[in-house]
Amino acid sequence: MAEPITLTIDDRQVTVPAGTLLVDAAAAVQIEIPIFCSHPKLDPVGCCRMCMVEVETPRGPRLMTACTTPVAQGMVVHTNTESVRSVQEANLAFILANHPLDCPICDKGGECPLQDQTLRFGPGVSHLVEPKRLAKKHYLISETIVLDQERCILCWRCIRYLEEWEDKPQLGLFQRGNDTVIDTFPGQPVDAKTSGNIIDICPVGALTSRVARFDFRPWQVTRTPSICVHCSVGCNLRLDSRTHTLRRIVGRENMAVNDQWICDKGRFAYAWVNSPERLRYPLLRRDGRLVPVQWREALEYVAERLHTLREEHGPDAIGFIGSAKLSNEAAYTLQRFARQMIGTNNVDHRDGGDVAAWPVGIPALAHLMKPQYGPDPQVDTVFLLGVDPSEELPILDLHLKRSVRRAGMRLVLAHPRRIELTRYRGPYLGYRPGTEVALLNGLVKAVLESDAELPGEARERAEELAQWVAPVDDALLQELCGVDPDTVREAGHLLARSRQALIVYGPLAARGPQGPAVRQALVNLAAVTGHFERLAYVGLEANSQGVRDVGLLPHRLPGHLPLDQTDGVRRLEELWGAAIPTAPGLTYSQMLAAAGDTLKALYIVGADPASERPAWAENLEKLDLLVVHELVETATVERAHVVFPALGWAEHDGTFTNLEGRVQRAPKAVTNPHTRAAPDWMILDHLASHMDVDWPYADVRAITGEIAQVVPSYRGLTWDALGDQGVQGDVDAARPRPKLAPATQPPLDPEPGHPLVLVTGTVLYDGGNLVGRTPQMRAVAFPTGAGLHPEDAATLDVAPGDRVRVVSPHGSLELPVHVDDRVRPGTVWIPEGLADAPVGALLDGIYPVPVRVEPGKSGE
C-alpha cells in the first residue's frame, strides 16, 4: 500500500489513501463540490465540467476537474474562489440553456441534482432569449424506462453503468456538438436485467421509471429500508409509499450484498402489493362456493376439522406446505405448528426435502464482489453447477461479470443450457441432464491426475478416491455426459490450482433421487481441490436459506437438527412442551402425490402447487380439508375449503436469510386498508389458541427471538441488532464436516420412444402470479414455448412458432417452438412458471425426464 497523502482543501488538512480523487477527498471532510458526471461507483470521465476547483501549481492557480484529479502530496486546493464560482455559474448556465422547463411534470423534481445545484451554485437569472434545442421527449427505451432527451445533460452515467457493470453497451451518444443525444442502438431496446439502475443514477429526469411514472413526488413518500423478496440474493432496497400504497422501489446501498444495484424484477414488479385483487376476507367453502366469513368462524372451523381428522386418521394424515418466500418467522411458526400441534413431520416447501441441499450457502458475497473502490475479490474462481445467475440471481450475475472483467476472476460453468455467462472465457461443460455425478467424478479424476498437491484428508485417501472415480474415462465423459474430456481436465486443473474457488450448485442439479449422489460428488470435488469451506448450495427463492435454517423440512428440525439427535430434540420438546415425532415426514412432492389418498388434509401457506402440476391439482380436490394462506386468488385457492388472507412482505415485519446466510429485516412499510388479512404467524398463533394452546408470541419480534434461541447459527440475533444492513449468521457453525464417500452415477434409463431430455429452470421474468401483475413486466415476460436446438428442430422438421406436443411418460404439454442454439442438442428447454405452460405436467419428481416432441395441431 502506498503512503497516505496529505493535502489542503479550503485551508483544511486532509489525509487520504493515494489514488483518491479530489472529489472524494473533499467529501471526506464534508466539503461539497458539485458534480454531475462523477459517480462513486463508476469510472471518472470528467465530461460535465461541473466539479472545477482551483489547484495551486508552480505556475499559479489552475482550474481542474476534481472528479478526475488524484490527490498529490502537499496539494493546495480551493473550492470556493471567485473563479471557481464563475465557472460553476457559467457551466450551469450552459447546461440550463438547453434544458427544458419541465420541473413541474418531471419525476425527478424535488430530488433533482440539477435543481439543487442550480439553487446553490447557479446564476439565478437566465440570459437566454433564443429558443431552446428540441429533441425527442418521453419515449420508451425499454418496456420499463422512459427517456427524455431534452432533459439529458450528457453525463454518460447510464452509458457507463451499462458498460462497466452490465457489460451490455446498450445506450450511446449520437450526433455531435449541440445536437448530441443519448439513444439506444437501432432496433435494440435496453434489455439488461438490471437496467433500472440507470434511473437511480441519472442526475436529472432524463431517465425515469415507466412503472412509477407520475405516481409520487419525492417529498410525499415515506421511505422504508427493506429488502427484495424475489430471489435469494436479498438485495437491499427502499420502499417509497404514500396513502397506503407502494409507489416505487429504489436500490439501497449494502456493500456486503448488492453494492447499490438491484435488478429490474425487484425494482418494477411490485404492483401485486397494491393489487385490488388481493384477498380481503377469510373464505369458507359452503355449498361448493367460497364465501367471506369472520375470522373467528374460519379459525374455529379449521381447528375443529384438524382435530377430528387427526383423531380419525392419525397425525401423519395431515401435511403442511410452506414456501421459501415466507419470512423466517412465518416458516418457523408453521413447522412448529405441524410438529407441536399436530405431531407430524409432514412439513416441507418446494425444493425443500426433495433437493439434496448443502446446509450452508456462499461464505460471503463480499468475497466475490469488485466494488469501484475496494480490494479485489478474495475468490478467484467460481464453479457453477446448474445455476444460471443471469436468470435466477441477477445481482450475483452482476458481481460475477464485474469480477471477471475487472479482477480476472475465472468461471467454470456446468449447465445443460449454454447460459449467458458462457460469453466469458472459461471452461463450459454443457452436460447431458442426469449425468451430473459422472461429470463431477470426471472433475475429481482430473484433479487427482493433475500435478496439484492434494489437501489434508484427500491426500491420505487419494488411492481410494482414484478407485471410486476410475470408471469415468474419456469415452464415458464424451458419450454419457456429452462433454469434451479436455475441457473437463482444464476445469479440474483450474479448480485445483485456484487459491480460493467457490463451488456453487443449485436445485436444478440436485433434485430428485439422484440428488444425494450429486451432493456427495460435490463434497469429494470440494475436498480434493481444497475448497471445502466454499462449497455452497443456493436456493432460488428469497428465503430458501432461511426456511431450511428454521426447520421447514420433513427431515430436519430448526438449526438443521437431525430428528435422531436426542439432546437437541429434547431441548426443543421442552421449549414447545410437546413430543416431536422421530420419523421423517413426507417431502413436498410426496405430500402432493399422496394428497387425497393417505394424506387427508393439507395446510398450505403461500404456495401454489395446483398451478405447478395438473396431477397435483386433481389430488388437491380429493382432500378432506385444504387450508390455504394466500395473497391473491390462485389455482390452489380455488380448490381450498378455507382460505386465510395473508399480508405480503411489505405489510408486516419479518426477517429473511439470503444466500450467504445474512439475516435481514423487511419491516412493515404500508398498511393495506382494503383487506382484513393478517400475517401468517399470527394466523397460526390464533389457530393454536383455538386448539387450546397459547403460544408466547406477543409480536413477531418474539418469534425472531425464539429462532435465535433454537438455531445455533442465528444465536444472539435480535430485530434491533439486525439494523438495516442485516447480520450474517455464523455460517461456519452450520457447515458439516467433510465426509468422503463414493458417489455413483445412477444409470440413465432412457424411455424407448422418448429420445430427448427435458431441461427446466427458472427465468427472471416468468410472468408468474406476482410479476405478471405489473403490466409493463408482462411485456418482457419470457415467451411461452419449448426451446429446441436448431439441429433437433431440423430433424423434427419444425420451424419457430410451430405448435408441438411435448410428451413425457407422465403427461404432455402443447406449446409453440423456439429455436435457440443455446439449448443443448438432445434437450428440450421449458422454463418453470410460464403463462399457460405448467411444465410440471411432464414431471413426477424423477429427474431427468425423457420426452419426445410431436408436431401439434397445425394452424391457429
Place this chain on the structure above:
Amino acid sequence: MAIKDYLKDAIEIGKAMGVTLKHLAQPPVTVEYPFEPVPVYPRFRGRHELRRYDNGLERCIGCMLCEAACPTGAIYVEAAENDPEDPVSPGERYAKVYEINLLRCIFCGDCEAACPTEAIVLGHDFAMANYHRRDFILTKEELLNPPEPNVIIRPE
C-alpha cells in the same frame, strides 16, 4: 310652558322628520342577502376553481406543487399520463384526482401562488355551507365546474 317652547320643539321635530324624509328618498344600503349578491373586493379569496384553456384542455398538469405549498394539507392530487390521442391537459401529465378539503383550507392562496399553470385559483364564492362533511371535499369535477365561473387572475 310658554308657547315659544312648543314652537321650538315643533321645529326640532320637523328637522328630525326632515332627515327621515330625506333618507326616505335615498336607496337603501342593506344587501338583501341571500336574495342579492354581496360585492367583494377583487382580491377576495373564496372557493377554489380549476381553470381550463380556451380549447377546453385543463390547465392543471397534476404537478402537486399546490399540495406541497398548502400549509394545512387540504389538497390531494394523483397524477397520470395523458393519452396523446385524447389528452386531458397539454403535455404528458394531468391530474387524475384533485381534491380540496374546505374544512381544512384557510384560504391563504398559497396553492394559487404555487401553481405553475395558473390552474387553481381562488374565486369569489364564499357561501360554502353544507349539511355533510363529505360535501366539503371538492372533487375535480366540482372544481372544474364552479357554480358561478368567475375566473380572476391577480396581478400579484
